[in-house]
Every structure is written in structure tokens, then in C-alpha cells.
Amino acid sequence: MTTRNLDALFHPRAIALVGASNRTGTVGALVARNLFEAGYEGPILTVNPRERAIRSSLNYASVADLPIAVDLAVVAAAPDAVPGIIAHLGEKGCRAAVVLPAGYGAGERVEGAAARQAMLDAARPFLLRIIGPNGLGFISTRTHINASLAHLMPAKGDVAFVSQSDAMSAAVLDWAHARGFGFSHVVSLGDKADVDFGDLLDYLALDNTTRAILLYVESVTDARKFMSAGRIAARSKPVIVIKAGRSAAGAKAALSHTGALAGSDMVYDAAFRRAGMLRVHELRELFEAVTTLSAGIRLTGDRLCVISNGGGAGVVAADAMEGVAGRLGAVLPETVAALDKVLPASWSRANPVDILGDANGARYTEVLSALLADKGSDAVLVLNCPTAVTDGAQAAEAVISLLATRPRAPVLTCWLGEAAAAPVRRRFAARRIPTYETPEEAVRAFGHLVSYQRNQTLLMQTPPARIFDERDRDKARTVVERVLAAGRSALSEVEAKAVLAAYDIPVVDTRVAATPEEAGRLAVEIGGPVVVKVLSHDLTHKSDVGGVRLDLHDREAVEEACRAIIASVASRRPEVRIEGFTVQAMVRRPNAQELIAGIAYDATFGPVVLFGQGGTAVEVIGDRAVALPPLNGVLAREMIERTRVSRLLAGYRDHPPADMDAIAGTLVKIAELLADLPQIAELDINPLLADENGVIALDARIVVHEARVEGTRRFAIKPYPSGQEAELLLTDGSTVLLRPIRPEDEPGLVDVVHRSDPQDVRMRFLGSVKDFPHLMAARLSQIDYDREMAFVAVEPNGDICGVVRIIADPDNEAAEYAIMVRSDMKGKGLGFRLMTEILNHARKRGLSQVFGDVLRENGPMLRLDEELGFKVSTSADDPAVMRVVLDLKAEAQGHDGHAAAATAGP
Structure with a gap:
């Protein structure tokens, strides 16, 4: 995620229109009219090799002829010409471009994809940001820019609208215009070749002219980036989204129930909820919701x-x-x-x-x-x-x-x-x-408030990847690796239950028999009524072929049931190979509910955890909820509450409430299993029996494949890095806890600023700060642990006394650092310890460079930087600011060189 050069889009000093035209009905003429008539106060330069003037303004034959540098360009040229135009614009100092034409293709259109890549390759050396192509364009009522194909200029307002569809952008503008609804900015992303939802959410989160953000989403390309930016923005202001394609078919055929049940729209819904956004389903509802949430009611x-x-x-x-x-x-x-x-x-x-x-x-x-x-x-x-x-x-x-x-x-x-x-x-x-025309609209608005508040609660949850300490992970990993080595993708029931047992998920003791006679003997050993199931790696759902027999009381009944299973499978699926049978005690829990819990994989958001009402009719019942991992107890309980079966679990008549802690704990354990074993693609526990005495898994199914990435890197939300907590000893003998920052640290950050000397605050923020606003504190405390890291130093009384952070660029090459120590804690070595810890983190991340800007007058910070190995030089933009740079790549190469010399001696 990056907001690099997006200021050139929202606040350009000059604009160029490449492909401008005087010919009525052309894209170049329409955009020229919109640009010139919007009231932009800076220079607008037009480029067309065949025109002397555009709308009475002097025209230039080429980008190279432009007399001044432009920050923003609007490109209305043919796709094959765009890469060259982008390269020339970059050479002239342009930092952002709105590319309007279509023709870049998608999916299987190789020539279009090649043109798109050529455009991006031309922009990359200059870090030039691209909006589009194939969108409506960009509008900012605050700076009076209409760089779009829109048929009207919207009224000024404080709501930003970001859309993936040019048609929806135009429709929303028309709808809002008729009702006097205004916007701060309107951005039509089109094909999202470069700038996407994540980039704009990150920028708009800190835009003080925007009070709320509306999104029209068709698809998300970078889930972790979207979730990180969305969570940051939603902590600062309401984010309301319409997602197209609600009625699309669910996931493709899968081996497990969970794979089939977790439809893509359900996963999007879970993602929006976890990001603290509010999802609505109608255009009118979109504007109702922004009016309601913007009223400030909590x-x-x-x-x-x-x-x-x-x-x-x-x-x-x-x-x-x-x-x-x-x-x-x-x-x-x-x-x-x-x-x-x-x-x-x-x-x-x-x-x-x-x-x-x-x-x-x-x-x-x-x-x-x-x-x-x-x-x-x-x-x-x-x-x-x-x-x-x-x-x-x-x-x-x-x-x-x-x-x-x-x-x-x-x-x-x-x-x-x-x-x-x-x-x-x-x-x-x-x-x-808040006011509404009908009771139904008013009640729906109340529902929006309730949903939004619940989602904001979920937003504050930052569960770690691992909570449970006692795990036989190696045993579970061995089972999975043995199955993969055998060339299989599905674990047997016994193997699947062994993996669950390693994660403290209660399972029924299950034994394997090769023959009906051996099954009968095992039944006698178990005692009491038993259940017999077919054992076959070729079968996904045993009950579909008559492969399950219940409530068998003696050896003869078990042997007869096994032979009946053989006959049933042979008649229904003659190609299936039967390896044997599983025998387990018949569990009698009359108050128990049959549940399903497991894992599915979404192409966009990665692995998800699924929960709902189980049994053989699970697909027909369709009562399920999904959530993005990692989970904790709060998130797991919210997931349970979204299902209809939760009402039964709460207890009714003579049925006592089920053990909700045990159910929620099982979901959290499943998410932890998912973090540890990236080979697991799908998992079913069906049925998972739950009653007042806890839970027990009666059957389980796991699908695996070779792991392509480390476990938590598949997650759309990076877990809280709890393993990076440590105790720091200061020079005065006191200690502080060093840990990654959490969302609830927002008040603590404000407290650090308020309890610090104004001069120290000015040194930190490179200027006077009269107040530390909520939006800034929220942005600094709700971070993406993937690209950004912040450590806070916490005193024994819980007060934050220092914070240090790095923010890496999109290529994970260089990162900017920032540090602040509360004034009363200076002189204790805390700043040195914080810098040492964040630089060690940067080294582990594989960053090549860490840099920062320091006021020339901030002598203590500059001396500390030099002590840590930073090179100090005057900033090119401001002589009052020094740029400090630590070359970690050279440092690492130097260490390698020393190591080589040490081993190359006589």
C-alpha cells in the first residue's frame, strides 16, 4: 500500500491534457470542456499534434514541448500510444496520470495485457501513479478539478466516492445531483492497473476534507493491502460499500462441505465486516447510511x-x-x-x-x-x-x-x-x-448503526497467530507430510482426527479394521453400541454411498453392517477401493446440536474459517458464517451469533445452553491450525456435536496440497506479532515492556504528545503541533504489520512512554523511521533502545535501507543516528531538514565479507 505521489492527483500545481481535441463528441473535447469549466485555479496545458489552440488556450504539439512541469496529466489517447506518453510525462516531472481510454483488455486478451504492462513499465522509473485505464476519471470539488468523462460536476461536499465502474460512477453522480448531495472527491478506478482501493483508502483516511468514504466494489486484487488500508480508514471515518455480484455462484466444486459452502460473496461480506466497514445493497441505502453514520451517533x-x-x-x-x-x-x-x-x-x-x-x-x-x-x-x-x-x-x-x-x-x-x-x-x-421518510427506512438506518458498531468492535480485535501453547504440532505436520508423500490429497478420517487431536479438539476414539471380522472384534473391545464407517481414500462423503451404519450393539451386527457397506458401495460406486472400516463408540448426547466447522479457501482473501449448522443436509440448510483468520474468542463468538443455529445453542425449553466457550475455542484452534499447517486447503468437522458438556468431533475431512507460502502469509489480515514482545532495561535500572502497537493504544499516543514538551513535539513532527487529532492517532495505532511496524515502550503502570516505527515502500526495499520519547523519559537510554530494536526488525525484514528526516537543530537525534551508522546530509527540499540514511544492504554485505575473510585464513 502506498500514497506516494497521490498528492499530485488531489492537489496538482499544473495539469496537462494529452489528447485534447476541439472536435465535438470526442473524448478529448469532452474532457477539455470538463477541465476548463470546473474552475481549477492552476494552469491547464493541452497536447495535440494537430491543433494550435484548445478552447482558446495555446496548445502544444507534444509532451516534450510543455513549457512547465505538470503534476497531473489526463491521457485521452489511443492505448498503443499511452506507454510512450507516460514515459515522456515522467521525464517532464509528472507524478500522476488519469488514463481514460479502454482497450487494455483483461483475462485472455494477451495484446491488451501487454499494452497495460508496457504502460506500467513506462511509469515505474518515475514512480508515476496511474488512475485507470477504462474508467470515468477523477473529480475533486475541493480543488475544482473535473478530469473525467462525467456529464456534470457534482456539488461540493465532504463524502468521497471511489468506484470500480464508470457506469456506476455516472449513475451515482446523477442520483446525487438530483438530491443536492455533494462530494469531496470522485475517483473511478477502472481496471485498477496501478492505483487501487487500498491506495485511495489509505490516502482518504487522512484527508480532512472527507468525512465519509463510499465504495463501489466489483473485485479486490490485493486482499491484504485492501484489508490493511480499509481497517485504517474505517477507524477514522465511516466507510460504506456496495459490492456487485451478490447473486453470483459460490465456490467451485470442492472435496469438502466447507469448500462448497463458502461462496465468494460471503467471504467479501466477512472481509468488509472485519475491516470495520458497513455493507449496503442498494444505491438509496448507500446515501441513507452515510447520512446516518455521519451524524456521529454511537x-x-x-x-x-x-x-x-x-x-x-x-x-x-x-x-x-x-x-x-x-x-x-x-x-x-x-x-x-x-x-x-x-x-x-x-x-x-x-x-x-x-x-x-x-x-x-x-x-x-x-x-x-x-x-x-x-x-x-x-x-x-x-x-x-x-x-x-x-x-x-x-x-x-x-x-x-x-x-x-x-x-x-x-x-x-x-x-x-x-x-x-x-x-x-x-x-x-x-x-x-438523522431523519427518514418512512418507518421502514428509519428502522433500516438503526440496523446500519448496529451493524456498523459491531463491525467497529471487530476492527479493534488484533488476535495473534498462536494463542495455545501446548500443541503437538510436529505430530500433526508429520501426518500431513506422510499423506502428501503418498501422493494423496485427502486424509482418511483417522488421519484427520489425529490432526485435530493435536490441537486439543476433542474427537471420538476411532479405530481401523481391515475386515468385517476385525471390525467386530474392535467393537467388542470398545463395548456398548458402535458406529461403523467405510474407509476409502476415493470417497469424499461416506453417507452418500451408504457407507455409515449407526447404533450397532454386538459383533454379529457389526460384521453384517460391514458386509452391507461393501455391497452398497459396490452398487453405487463400483470404482471405489475400500481399504477397510473405522469403528468408534456411538456417542449419545440427546441435547447436542449438530454443527459444522472447518476451513475453506477463497481465491481473493485466502483461507477462511466456516461455522454453521451441520449434519447430512448441511448444504440444503445453508446456515453458515465465515470469518477471516486469525481469530480470538470475541471474533469467534461474533461468527457464531451470525448463524440461525446460535439460537438453539443458547438453550430452549428443557435444552440447556451449549458450552459457547468450547465452540468458540474450537474455531480459534482451527484458525491456529491453519496458521501452522499451510498445506491444509480444506477442512470439515461434520458433525461437531455441542451441548452443555462441551464439543466433540464425530467425523472429519481434511484436504491438503503442497504448501506454496508460509502459513500466515496466506492470511488477508496479518496476525498481531506477539512473539516480538520483550523487556528493555534502561540506564537508570528501570524496565519497560517493548511490544508491537495495538489499536487500543490510540489514547496512549495522544497522552505521550500531551505530556511532552512542545519543543520535543515540534522535533518529532518537524513543525508545531497544537493538537494531536484523533484521525492521526487512529492512523498511527491501527497499522499493517506486514508493511509497517511500530513498537511502543510501556511502563509498569501501563502508560506508553515511547514509540518508534518504520513504514516500508511497496517493494519492501526502503523504510522511513520515526521515533518519539516522552519528555520526562529522556536521558534514560530509551531512544537508543527503541532505535536498536526497530533497526533489528528492519534487518530481519530484509530491508535494504532505513531513512528519516530530522530537523537540523535536533542535535541529540542526529548524534544518535550517527552513532547507529546513519549517514547525514542536507535534505534537497528543505535546508532546515537533514536526511539520515542507513544502508542495511551494504552493512549486510560487509558482515558477509568479514565472515568470508575469517573463514579464508591459513
Whole structure:
């Protein structure tokens, strides 16, 4: 992920239009009109070898003829000419280009792919960033740039829209224009040859002109980059996404149930949720959601209370709750007693709270005040139906006056009707009080708030790759490697259960018999009723061919069942080779639910963990949820709660609640297994029985292949690197804990700045910092451990006293460092220890260079850099800033040279 040179897109000092035209109806003419009429205050230079002027502006025959350097170029030329144009632009100092034409192909169009690669190769030496090709272009209302094929210039606003589709971009602009909805920026990514969602999310996260981000996504190309940038942006501001292709077919045929069940759209849904984004499904819903979330309401739960002056409207709202996240709250007895004193005797005394058709403003105020104090609900929806006996506008003013004293109170409003209600809704909107036309829309908005808040909770989770310490990983690895060495891709049931047992997942003791007679003998040893299953590496699902027999009580019944299995398999699948039978005790747990848990692989986001209702009809039932690893208890429980079977697991009638800790723990163990064994492509535990006594796996299926990458590198989210925690001894004899930064460290970072001398803060940020904003602190504490690393030093009391970080470039070659030590901790050697630790991390990462910018007057930091081996020189951009560079590659070569000399002696 990189925002390198994206400032040239959003804030260019000059723009060039290559391929400009005066010919009506051409792309060059349309873009020229949009550029010149948008109001951009800098120079716009046009390039066309056959024109003297474009729109009365002097034209240039070639890029080489441009009299000044341009930051941004808009290219409206034929695809075969674009690589050369990009190269010339780079030579002239251009840093970003919007490439509009299509024709670069995709998939099997080799010639198009070659042209696309030639364009990227031409841009690479200059680090020139490319938007497109095959998109609508770029619009920024803040800088008055319309470098697009759009038919209109949107109004100025504070919402950024990033779309993969030019058609959807145009539709959204048209829809928003008709409703007076404005944008800060509109970016149409097209084919995403270079700049993609991850790059723009990372940039927009810190853009103070953007309050919310809307995405239209068709596909994601770099999952880890997308997740990292998305998580950073979603901590700073609402990110709302529409994903196309919801109705597409699921995963291709797979050997396991989980492989077939984990459809790609379900995985995208899990990714958006884990990134803290809110997914919506309709264009209208997209704008409703951004209005709702931008109001600043933060919920503490999922319970809604409804106030209405009409019983019917309240019932409609209550009915709408069935289809959204959230539930109706309860009106507590003390609140009922309080409302009895101010409401007519015939009020509903329940939720929805019907305050009757003659409710005036004073009644709305008293009821809303009481319900905001009620602990039985987490938000209030205020409904108003037009009546002949009361003034809806007066009731609205009462609500507005009350909320003026309670900013960001969890209140949504819905004034039904049009003639009298429309002005009221405008009054609410002007004061940023969420308002809607119908009860259904209002309830859906509450669902958005609930889902968003849940996703924000998931966003804060940073589980490590490994939690459980006692593992027989070597035993599990040996089983997998033995299967691969035999040329097989599917483990037998016994082998699969051995792998699960190594990870403390309870399994039924399962024994192998080569013949019916041996199976009968094993049944006697086990005692009690048993289950017999066919053992064959050719079979995926044993029950499909009659390969399972249950509740067998004696040797004769077992032997007969084995012979029946042989006959059944022979008649249904004569090509199947039977190796024998498995025999296990018949498990009787009458309160248990049959579950499925396992692993599937998604082409975009890599491995995912699946959970749902199990049994032989698992595909028909279709009750499942997926989550991206790594997992912890919080993430696993949220995953369970997304399934229908979770209601049964909670207990009902004479069925006690299942052991949820055991179920969640199993999912976490599966994710850990996934991190340790990259050979595992698919895994089924079906059924996994769960009741009040815990869980037990009755059957298991594992599919493996040769590992292509290390386990956690397949994950779309890099785990928290818990193995990099250490204790540091300072020169005064005190100790601090060094550990990687976590999202919850945001307040600690703010505290370091507030408790430091302003001069020290200025040295760290290369300028005065009057305040340390939430957006910056969120960005610095929510990092991508893959490309970025930050260590914090934590005192025994939990306070953060220092932080050091490096951020690597996209090629993992060079990284910039930054460090800050709290003022009262200076002089204890903490800065030296932090720098030593981060440089050691850079060496382990294989970085070639670490650099930084230091104010010339910051003598202590410059001396420390020199002591650590950095070379110091004056910055080319600012004489007051020194550039310090540590060449790790040369350092490593020097060490290798010394080692060679030591071994080459006489």
C-alpha cells in the first residue's frame, strides 16, 4: 500500500491534457470542456499534434514541448500510444496520470495485457501513479478539478466516492445531483492497473476534507493491502460499500462441505465486516447510511425504543425490525411509572410507546427525555403522523430543542407525509439529526448503526497467530507430510482426527479394521453400541454411498453392517477401493446440536474459517458464517451469533445452553491450525456435536496440497506479532515492556504528545503541533504489520512512554523511521533502545535501507543516528531538514565479507 505521489492527483500545481481535441463528441473535447469549466485555479496545458489552440488556450504539439512541469496529466489517447506518453510525462516531472481510454483488455486478451504492462513499465522509473485505464476519471470539488468523462460536476461536499465502474460512477453522480448531495472527491478506478482501493483508502483516511468514504466494489486484487488500508480508514471515518455480484455462484466444486459452502460473496461480506466497514445493497441505502453514520451517533447496544403518536406507524416500525440487525428494547417499570404521570391513561405502556394522536411538543419532550434515560433501550426512534388536532412542526421543534442540549444522543426521527413533513425533515437534516421518510427506512438506518458498531468492535480485535501453547504440532505436520508423500490429497478420517487431536479438539476414539471380522472384534473391545464407517481414500462423503451404519450393539451386527457397506458401495460406486472400516463408540448426547466447522479457501482473501449448522443436509440448510483468520474468542463468538443455529445453542425449553466457550475455542484452534499447517486447503468437522458438556468431533475431512507460502502469509489480515514482545532495561535500572502497537493504544499516543514538551513535539513532527487529532492517532495505532511496524515502550503502570516505527515502500526495499520519547523519559537510554530494536526488525525484514528526516537543530537525534551508522546530509527540499540514511544492504554485505575473510585464513 502506498500514497506516494497521490498528492499530485488531489492537489496538482499544473495539469496537462494529452489528447485534447476541439472536435465535438470526442473524448478529448469532452474532457477539455470538463477541465476548463470546473474552475481549477492552476494552469491547464493541452497536447495535440494537430491543433494550435484548445478552447482558446495555446496548445502544444507534444509532451516534450510543455513549457512547465505538470503534476497531473489526463491521457485521452489511443492505448498503443499511452506507454510512450507516460514515459515522456515522467521525464517532464509528472507524478500522476488519469488514463481514460479502454482497450487494455483483461483475462485472455494477451495484446491488451501487454499494452497495460508496457504502460506500467513506462511509469515505474518515475514512480508515476496511474488512475485507470477504462474508467470515468477523477473529480475533486475541493480543488475544482473535473478530469473525467462525467456529464456534470457534482456539488461540493465532504463524502468521497471511489468506484470500480464508470457506469456506476455516472449513475451515482446523477442520483446525487438530483438530491443536492455533494462530494469531496470522485475517483473511478477502472481496471485498477496501478492505483487501487487500498491506495485511495489509505490516502482518504487522512484527508480532512472527507468525512465519509463510499465504495463501489466489483473485485479486490490485493486482499491484504485492501484489508490493511480499509481497517485504517474505517477507524477514522465511516466507510460504506456496495459490492456487485451478490447473486453470483459460490465456490467451485470442492472435496469438502466447507469448500462448497463458502461462496465468494460471503467471504467479501466477512472481509468488509472485519475491516470495520458497513455493507449496503442498494444505491438509496448507500446515501441513507452515510447520512446516518455521519451524524456521529454511537450505540452501546442493539435495542431500539419507538415513540409514535399513531399506533399503526409504531407497529410498522416494530415489524420492520424483523429484517435488520437489532431488536426492540423493553420499557423498564420505573419508566412506565414515570410516563403514567405525563401520558393519558390509554397510552400503550409498552414498546412501541404510543403517546396518542393528540400529542403536542411538550408531550414529545417529556417522553423522549424519559426514554433516553431508560436503560432498557440503546436508541430511540421518534415517529410523527400528521393529524388534524396537533402541529407536527411544533412537535419537531420540541425534539430539536431537547437534542440541542444532548448532542449526538442516539435519536432517529421520522415525520411521515409530504406537504407538512418535508420542511420538518429539512429542519432535522440541517441540524444533523438523522431523519427518514418512512418507518421502514428509519428502522433500516438503526440496523446500519448496529451493524456498523459491531463491525467497529471487530476492527479493534488484533488476535495473534498462536494463542495455545501446548500443541503437538510436529505430530500433526508429520501426518500431513506422510499423506502428501503418498501422493494423496485427502486424509482418511483417522488421519484427520489425529490432526485435530493435536490441537486439543476433542474427537471420538476411532479405530481401523481391515475386515468385517476385525471390525467386530474392535467393537467388542470398545463395548456398548458402535458406529461403523467405510474407509476409502476415493470417497469424499461416506453417507452418500451408504457407507455409515449407526447404533450397532454386538459383533454379529457389526460384521453384517460391514458386509452391507461393501455391497452398497459396490452398487453405487463400483470404482471405489475400500481399504477397510473405522469403528468408534456411538456417542449419545440427546441435547447436542449438530454443527459444522472447518476451513475453506477463497481465491481473493485466502483461507477462511466456516461455522454453521451441520449434519447430512448441511448444504440444503445453508446456515453458515465465515470469518477471516486469525481469530480470538470475541471474533469467534461474533461468527457464531451470525448463524440461525446460535439460537438453539443458547438453550430452549428443557435444552440447556451449549458450552459457547468450547465452540468458540474450537474455531480459534482451527484458525491456529491453519496458521501452522499451510498445506491444509480444506477442512470439515461434520458433525461437531455441542451441548452443555462441551464439543466433540464425530467425523472429519481434511484436504491438503503442497504448501506454496508460509502459513500466515496466506492470511488477508496479518496476525498481531506477539512473539516480538520483550523487556528493555534502561540506564537508570528501570524496565519497560517493548511490544508491537495495538489499536487500543490510540489514547496512549495522544497522552505521550500531551505530556511532552512542545519543543520535543515540534522535533518529532518537524513543525508545531497544537493538537494531536484523533484521525492521526487512529492512523498511527491501527497499522499493517506486514508493511509497517511500530513498537511502543510501556511502563509498569501501563502508560506508553515511547514509540518508534518504520513504514516500508511497496517493494519492501526502503523504510522511513520515526521515533518519539516522552519528555520526562529522556536521558534514560530509551531512544537508543527503541532505535536498536526497530533497526533489528528492519534487518530481519530484509530491508535494504532505513531513512528519516530530522530537523537540523535536533542535535541529540542526529548524534544518535550517527552513532547507529546513519549517514547525514542536507535534505534537497528543505535546508532546515537533514536526511539520515542507513544502508542495511551494504552493512549486510560487509558482515558477509568479514565472515568470508575469517573463514579464508591459513
